[in-house]
Amino acid sequence: MMNLARCYHRDNENKGETSAVITVANRIYVTQEYAEAFEQRFRERAGLVDQMPGFVSNQILRPVNEGDPYVVFTIWNSRQDFLNWVRSDAFVKGHAQSGTLPKEAFSRSNVLEMHEVVQDSSRPDLEAEPHGGPFKMH
Numbered sequence: 245m246m247n248l249a250r251c252y253h254r255d256n257e258n259k260g261e262t263s264a265v266i267t268v269a270n271r272i273y274v275t276q277e278y279a280e281a282f283e284q285r286f287r288e289r290a291g292l293v294d295q296m297p298g299f300v301s302n303q304i305l306r307p308v309n310e311g312d313p314y315v316v317f318t319i320w321n322s323r324q325d326f327l328n329w330v331r332s333d334a335f336v337k338g339h340a341q342s343g344t345l346p347k348e349a350f351s352r353s354n355v356l357e358m359h360e361v362v363q364d365s366s367r368p369d370l371e372a373e374p375h376g377g378p379f380k381m382h
Contacts, residue, residue, distance in 0.1 A: 264322060264360070264361065264373035264374065265300070265319060265320070265373060266319075266320050266326060266359065266361060267319050267320075267358070267359045267361065268317070268319075268356070269315050269356075269357045270315070270316040270355075270356050271314070272313050272314045272354045273313045273314075273351045273352045273353075273354065274345075274349060274350060274351070275348065278345055278346075281345060282314065282345060282349065283304070283306070286304045289338070290337065291338075293329060293338060296325065296334065297328070298326070299318070299321075299325065300321060301318065302316070302317070302318050303315075303317045311351075313354075326358070358379040360372070360375065361373055
């Protein structure tokens with residue numbers, strides 16, 4: 245497994261700075277018939293998020309149990325960095341380029357979760373993300 249601690253804060257590399265981190269998990273319920281097409285969309289993604297300030301990593305997690313969702317898991321240096329991404333033209337462009345699957349590809353609505361990293365065993369010097377309150381996309 246990749247050591248995410250080395251990836252955290254790539255904007256602050258070699259500056260000795262420690263800052264907070266958030267994770268965003270988008271749980272997407274894909275029907276078995278469309279699983280391969282869903283995965284292919286991510287293999288061919290535009291990759292615009294990779295250039296965003298504060299972006300750390302993006303993982304696509306495949307479920308091992310039937311009925312469980314795929315998880316699009318991103319790590320960000322801050323909540324504001326993530327918000328800047330979803331409000332950017334690059335976000336709109338990246339999602340437009342990713343292609344769309346028909347409605348029947350999804351067994352239910354996706355669930356978007358944001359978590360503030362309080363502690364990371366691989367980064368004992370990591371400061372907890374300040375509690376930012378509820379997350380609202382719009």
